[in-house]
Amino acid sequence: MSHTHHNNALTLSELGQQVRLKGWVQKVRNLGGLVFIDLRDRHGITQLVVKPENPHYEAALKIKNEYVITIEGTVIERESKNKNLPTGDIEVDVSGLTVLSTAANPPLIIADQTDALEEVRLRYRYLDLRRPVMQRYMIMRHDITQAIRTALLNEGYYEFETPMLGKSTPEGARDYLVPSRLYPGQFYALPQSPQIYKQLFMVAGFEKYFQVARCFRDEDLRADRQPEFTQIDIEASFVDETDVQALVERVLSHTFKTVLKHELTMPFARMTYADAMRDYGTDKPDTRYDMLLKDYSALFAGCDIPLFKDKQAIKGLVLEAGATLTRKQIDQLTELVKKHHGEALAWLKYEGGALSGSLARFIDQTMQDKLGLKDGDILFVVPGSEADVAQSLGVLRETLARMFDLIPKDVYHVVWITDWPLLEYNEEDGRYYAKHHPFTAPADPDMLKHDPAQALAKAYDIVLNGHEIGGGSIRIHDQAIQKLMFKTLGLDDHEVKRRFGFFVDALKYGTPPHGGIALGLDRIVMLMTHTENIKDVVAFPKTQSAKDLMMQSPDSVDEDQLEALKIKVGE
């Protein structure tokens, strides 16, 4: 059954050769008695020609799109060449033809451009994946994964597996549970990450570990989230923050070079969490364009603007050449800002030498000079709490950048976000939560003890073009500090013992300093392939309601399966 060439391979160099090809019929045309067949495989397309005198002519006439065939024939020069195709100079004059598989008319067109609904694409995913664009996405995912792996192997990292049937932990997102048949009423949990296992590899002395790890979160989904996702999970011993960051820089640099022939600027930029929140209003700053947030509280202190009175923060941003925004558009932006907890959106246009907008009547010449708007600019200002102002302006900034096409294409800006708060206080629960996770080392253990609200973490996120693609930290390797951490999180001794007891125990037998990171593979692939939807880079994704439309899962199961688990379903 073997073939001599893939369908991207034949050129004038093979003229006159006898070849065997295989593949799917992309298109059949009957032109002036000649039957032309475009034969597709994962590599490309070759044109076949069947002449009327050919004994296979009648068979060829019956062939339809998506039939699977093998052919033998001779490579001949084409009369009208196709410069867009690597094989465009030749065609194959068919001498033998076998239909391996017939095909019904597919419910979606096998081509890059499709108007099929997402539901149809997911239901017939095996056909959707035939589309060349999807093949490229999947193959790039493969290439990216292998490039990352190669880089880590070259650094002496071991690729180890960890269990999928783990234990439910109370911190973090909601777990997927797996009922135990042998211990009715008890459950395994699918891992949200191999965090504890990878730290145990360090306790065990392996020093350098990675895994292409499947992780699970039973959360309500967004466009860039799936219930199961893949992370490049990395951990190392005897390292500090800069060691882990430098490793990731080498790994990503190798990956971009190998897969995209793109040189990332090294070392990556660094920004503290505080600076990111101050200048970009987000911990995932997109640094491909400016339009930074500015503090206008001092500037407006002298003006008696009711909206700004007694506010914790008054911040804003200037959109150059943004005065073209219509009143309607500004109303929509105001809605957006309010949706993200901004109290109001004040604005000021400077256009044709005149000011307009909700702030205009408060601005005299001195103020105008201080603001320094250029003709055609617009200034937006949001008052409110620090957090609300930052969040709403961060979203406004991104929205304006997209509206005004300010984001350069094919550039990759990577930035480390450092100096994270260790904890966040939740007013509702009246307790602290770990900003990253409860194993993150404090920058200064004394701060954790005496002023937890101000304690910083040895934690770092990595942000690519405004998307978080990974996060990590140096871990606590001292049992006493780990206990203090749990105590600060308000976990009582009984709970700690039940959930993490063995892990606190593990720290007492000689644990090396260690740390690591987890990189979100799906998101990295999404950004490197310039897709907008995470589903495009997952072979068999679930819908936003966590359904597999092809398999029709989840689904009901046989009653005896539930009986074996001693499980009942009900309200």
Added chain:
Amino acid sequence: MSHTHHNNALTLSELGQQVRLKGWVQKVRNLGGLVFIDLRDRHGITQLVVKPENPHYEAALKIKNEYVITIEGTVIERESKNKNLPTGDIEVDVSGLTVLSTAANPPLIIADQTDALEEVRLRYRYLDLRRPVMQRYMIMRHDITQAIRTALLNEGYYEFETPMLGKSTPEGARDYLVPSRLYPGQFYALPQSPQIYKQLFMVAGFEKYFQVARCFRDEDLRADRQPEFTQIDIEASFVDETDVQALVERVLSHTFKTVLKHELTMPFARMTYADAMRDYGTDKPDTRYDMLLKDYSALFAGCDIPLFKDKQAIKGLVLEAGATLTRKQIDQLTELVKKHHGEALAWLKYEGGALSGSLARFIDQTMQDKLGLKDGDILFVVPGSEADVAQSLGVLRETLARMFDLIPKDVYHVVWITDWPLLEYNEEDGRYYAKHHPFTAPADPDMLKHDPAQALAKAYDIVLNGHEIGGGSIRIHDQAIQKLMFKTLGLDDHEVKRRFGFFVDALKYGTPPHGGIALGLDRIVMLMTHTENIKDVVAFPKTQSAKDLMMQSPDSVDEDQLEALKIKVGE
């Protein structure tokens, strides 16, 4: 924090150099005022010496086993060299010493030899994994996995991921279920294998796929089974049985060469299922030694032996030099044979020119000549049904081989088992089951239709030293044959539609001929590391009752987790 050398690296070539090392304290000795410390990392051990005049002397005296330390010092020549250690010619005269982590006395000794109970080893797995022998197992697992991957990548295979949250299918072993929160009463299932997904990759036109795939079976466990296990899952299009087999031979040959420096004999041996059952009494023949099963029905036809009367099969084997077996041992072997459904174990010793045993009184000189026993041999014969005789003699053969140490060490016999029956009939259910799985192609579709009991499959298993390490087949790529297969298995249309409907559908849009195999990674690693227990090659294994003793999972979960899933536990 960086170190200059690993602990296996220093030799006389580095004499006089200033070095920084890190690791775990393997042993501390206080000899004549000098403190000697064996410093261990994953690479090896280096001896440190701290002299009384050293400012760190007092600190060194306090160091205990498993402390984590870093040191600086000078490489000096040892007075008494240790030829068993790569670093045995030198020691490091310590000038700086930092304790990174103290250690309590570990509950098991960190050395290859351990008398710790398995329960203790599993509970403190992070310490068990510190033992050098376990480090070697884990690192060999890593090496073997990478070697297999490299071979497949070199063959142009894509490594793709498939979902873990799949759908429960009625055929096969018991599924692990995952309750859906968004669809109460519905369940995902963890995959027993990515079988359907990998076939869909072929439908989608990717042609060559593999995955290091985690799979799950909620079955009662044996020593070489775990609830979750890893298989090298492979599928290719436009291939037949010999293509898949040749690929696997190249992959395994590369792996044995890379990891063990061992050349496997190529091509691997081949044996039909019928021959394996006839000659070895098992479909997993250990061909490292002979002692084949023989058919004695013709030979004993003339003798009036009540035990053998009207039996479907009378088969046996000759153990050379086996006459030393005592009556008590033979009684134990009889128990073993009966446990494996053998009706009885008849035996005949030929020793010092005389016959003895339960068959002796039926044997005259003519018979004796025909049997051709050599002095010291023993013949065992089992009567009964074909299947029972084969099974019990197969087990007897393996047991005798181990008792008499007939199995050569460090040899690897690989054999393909071919020409499998497609189906097996289950008397109890009154229906056929697929011998491999319901997607296996029949060797001859007409046989499936007209004489399913006799139909053979395009299936193959691969057996290494008597252990099945993989199985695969060419798949059905024709929708009509797939429907016939389901019908033969007694699955009604409704059931087929509900469970496999989309898959039968998928076959109609141009499916290439395809096939593949799944290799059991855990078992391959077990055989290549010469361990007896699959737990030794899994980082964090479960007990035979599917418990994780370290994590204490499965475990109870919070009531609100069950409420979110609308699940109740009860009888």
